[in-house]
Amino acid sequence: MGEQSLVRRILAIIPGLAMMVLTLYVLRTYVEPWMGNQVVLGQKGWLVKSLNLNYILMAIIVGLFYRNVLFRGKIPGWAEEGFRTTRLFIKTGVILLGSLYTLQSLAKVGSIAILLILSFVFGTIIFVMWFGRYIGMDRSMIGTMSAACGVCGVSAAIATSTAVKAKPSDVALALATILGFGVLTMFISPILGKLMQMSDYQFGAWVGTGILNSGQVLATCLAFNPAIAPGTAVAYGEIWNVVRVVSIPFVVFFITVWFWRGEAASEKISLLTLLRDKFPLFVLGFFGMTILSSLDLLGQEGSHTLKLLREVMAWIFGIGLVGIGAYIDVREILAAGGKPLKVGFAAGFIKYVIALAVILLFLPKEAAF
Amino acid sequence: MAKKKPQETTGKGMTVFKSDRHEDIGAIIFSVVVVAGVLIYMAFFVGTISFAAPSDGKILSIGVVENAPIKTGDVLLTMEVKEKKLVHGKTEEKVVKKEIKSKMNGTVIGVKKAAGDQVKKGKDVIMVLKPRTGTLP
Amino acid sequence: MNLLVAHDGSEQSDKALAAAYQLAEKLGAAITVLTVVPDLCLSSEEVSINECNLITKSLYTDAQAALQRAVDKGADKAVKIEVLIKEGHPVDQIIAAAAETKADFIVLGAHGKHGGGKYLLGSVSSKVAMHSNGNVIIIK
Numbered sequence: 001m002g003e004q005s006l007v008r009r010i011l012a013i014i015p016g017l018a019m020m021v022l023t024l025y026v027l028r029t030y031v032e033p034w035m036g037n038q039v040v041l042g043q044k045g046w047l048v049k050s051l052n053l054n055y056i057l058m059a060i061i062v063g064l065f066y067r068n069v070l071f072r073g074k075i076p077g078w079a080e081e082g083f084r085t086t087r088l089f090i091k092t093g094v095i096l097l098g099s100l101y102t103l104q105s106l107a108k109v110g111s112i113a114i115l116l117i118l119s120f121v122f123g124t125i126i127f128v129m130w131f132g133r134y135i136g137m138d139r140s141m142i143g144t145m146s147a148a149c150g151v152c153g154v155s156a157a158i159a160t161s162t163a164v165k166a167k168p169s170d171v172a173l174a175l176a177t178i179l180g181f182g183v184l185t186m187f188i189s190p191i192l193g194k195l196m197q198m199s200d201y202q203f204g205a206w207v208g209t210g211i212l213n214s215g216q217v218l219a220t221c222l223a224f225n226p227a228i229a230p231g232t233a234v235a236y237g238e239i240w241n242v243v244r245v246v247s248i249p250f251v252v253f254f255i256t257v258w259f260w261r262g263e264a265a266s267e268k269i270s271l272l273t274l275l276r277d278k279f280p281l282f283v284l285g286f287f288g289m290t291i292l293s294s295l296d297l298l299g300q301e302g303s304h305t306l307k308l309l310r311e312v313m314a315w316i317f318g319i320g321l322v323g324i325g326a327y328i329d330v331r332e333i334l335a336a337g338g339k340p341l342k343v344g345f346a347a348g349f350i351k352y353v354i355a356l357a358v359i360l361l362f363l364p365k366e367a368a369f
Numbered sequence: 370m371a372k373k374k375p376q377e378t379t380g381k382g383m384t385v386f387k388s389d390r391h392e393d394i395g396a397i398i399f400s401v402v403v404v405a406g407v408l409i410y411m412a413f414f415v416g417t418i419s420f421a422a423p424s425d426g427k428i429l430s431i432g433v434v435e436n437a438p439i440k441t442g443d444v445l446l447t448m449e450v451k452e453k454k455l456v457h458g459k460t461e462e463k464v465v466k467k468e469i470k471s472k473m474n475g476t477v478i479g480v481k482k483a484a485g486d487q488v489k490k491g492k493d494v495i496m497v498l499k500p501r502t503g504t505l506p
Numbered sequence: 507m508n509l510l511v512a513h514d515g516s517e518q519s520d521k522a523l524a525a526a527y528q529l530a531e532k533l534g535a536a537i538t539v540l541t542v543v544p545d546l547c548l549s550s551e552e553v554s555i556n557e558c559n560l561i562t563k564s565l566y567t568d569a570q571a572a573l574q575r576a577v578d579k580g581a582d583k584a585v586k587i588e589v590l591i592k593e594g595h596p597v598d599q600i601i602a603a604a605a606e607t608k609a610d611f612i613v614l615g616a617h618g619k620h621g622g623g624k625y626l627l628g629s630v631s632s633k634v635a636m637h638s639n640g641n642v643i644i645i646k
Contacts, residue, residue, distance in 0.1 A: 074595075168561055299506075303472040332549055
């Protein structure tokens with residue numbers, strides 16, 4: 001592929017991007033208020049309150065609709081690059097979320113998060129290694145699946161698969177499995193959370209423990225509570241998410257070392273190289289925002305400046321969420337099968353339930369901030 | 370006789386970002402631009418701000434008059450609100466008097482509500498304020 | 507006359523290929539062996555461009571090797587064989603490839619290596635049979 005000029009590249013993203021922005025605009029300005037005014041089952045705004053159909057879920061659903069119904073499974077060439085900007089919006093949104101914390105609050109909540117996440121991530125990895133061996137999966141695949149299920153990240157799975165020389169078609173299956181499970185829980189979790197009357201803190205902690213990837217954590221926290229402010233689901237969920245994402249290079253390292261220990265040849269794996277290549281840089285932006293917020297440079301809590309900033313954040317997330325929906329290919333997910341599917345679902349489901357139990361039993365409703 | 374047709378994959382060319390790292394940096398720059406934009410707009414370009422009710426409740430008294438200057442910490446109004454507190458796992462409702470303080474420096478352009486009015490959170494505009502240029506409202 | 511044989515590496519598709527060789531010999535037809543590789547680049551917003559290219563390249567290499575093995579098995583037969591790799595959804599790509607190669611028949615196994623989705627969606631072979639404009643031979 002040749003290099004394209006900057007102008008041509010920017011022009012290429014406009015159609016898809018315009019589609020996402022326009023969709024969000026229509027949803028926020030017309031559809032959501034309209035739904036809030038509909039009287040269903042005798043209650044005004046029932047659609048929004050009880051079914052959680054705020055602009056968050058609707059953005060995802062519309063995205064899903066675009067991909068699977070309108071475009072029949074494949075995003076057309078003219079829209080492809082525009083939809084690819086989803087990643088940029090999600091990353092920017094996450095960075096901006098750093099403004100919800102101060103260094104102190106981050107430290108307080110962060111320490112619990114680190115403890116919980118590390119235990120869940122490595123607990124899952126060990127489970128998958130055992131279960132995979134039990135049902136006779138080959139070692140490369142076990143390595144890849146444990147990364148996939150443990151950190152619940154596509155990038156973790158791909159990074160590990162190259163290190164343990166897994167078969168690419170099997171990796172594709174592993175991906176479809178995690179994605180499938182993630183999509184399912186993304187929609188179910190807010191309903192479950194409300195049913196069990198979880199607080200924002202508990203909900204954010206639960207979904208952040210590694211059942212969903214970054215975009216999905218965002219989406220489901222915002223679906224549970226669309227408010228963007230300290231103490232909301234998205235504020236807690238994001239801390240958990242950041243810890244999880246930062247653990248990826250360590251997870252890849254751990255699994256690679258495990259894999260090659262059982263093999264004759266050994267690959268020279270250096271943690272430093274892994275960190276250098278796989279460390280999510282945008283997390284530094286996240287911490288930068290927290291520092292700005294700690295220095296009170298972003299306006300005081302309750303100020304109009306912060307209100308405007310969070311409104312902008314909601315828009316940025318919204319656009320990204322349409323993209324997330326559009327990235328979900330239902331047919332591809334359903335086509336997965338075989339051992340990876342069994343392992344993936346078993347690990348995912350067990351983790352989902354155990355995390356729920358641990359959170360409900362040990363985490364208080366209110367957190368330190 | 371078998372004939373082979375060698376095939377190349379279509380490597381997808383990156384449009385805007387060449388790699389994941391570039392994308393991360395792009396995201397950081399985007400956020401900085403957004404934050405700077407918001408801060409600059411709020412400090413220098415925003416005209417008047419409609420101050421809507423921060424919660425549902427009844428206005429007890431308005432603490433400012435039109436055209437008067439205000440600074441951070443000044444009491445704008447007092448309201449009667451119903452507060453929900455989680456006491457021993459049960460939600461209790463209490464009626465409290467809350468002082469709503471100003472978070473910015475500026476001038477009061479207009480007062481839209483009076484003592485005794487019932488207001489709804491986010492919907493009813495209580496007063497219109499003009500922030501002092503160069504400060505963040 | 508052209509035959510398009512869909513191959514996904516499963517035993518059943520090997521059977522389909524063997525049957526296709528027999529048919530091709532008798533009919534004097536040429537064979538195109540097709541493997542469809544999943545398109546992962548837009549499967550998740552988490553997949554970056556580098557990762558997507560990495561995976562796609564290894565999927566192609568894998569598919570190429572698998573196809574080569576399958577083709578070599580029939581190498582002693584006097585049949586003209588070509589190899590094709592396409593990316594995307596199996597059903598769509600098989601039908602598209604049939605049109606491209608102007609295949610008179612699509613030959614595929616009754617079921618392949620796809621697991622769970624089979625029960626929810628119906629196998630690839632039945633969907634191809636449903637949607638194809640041309641004739642489809644399903645090998646059991």
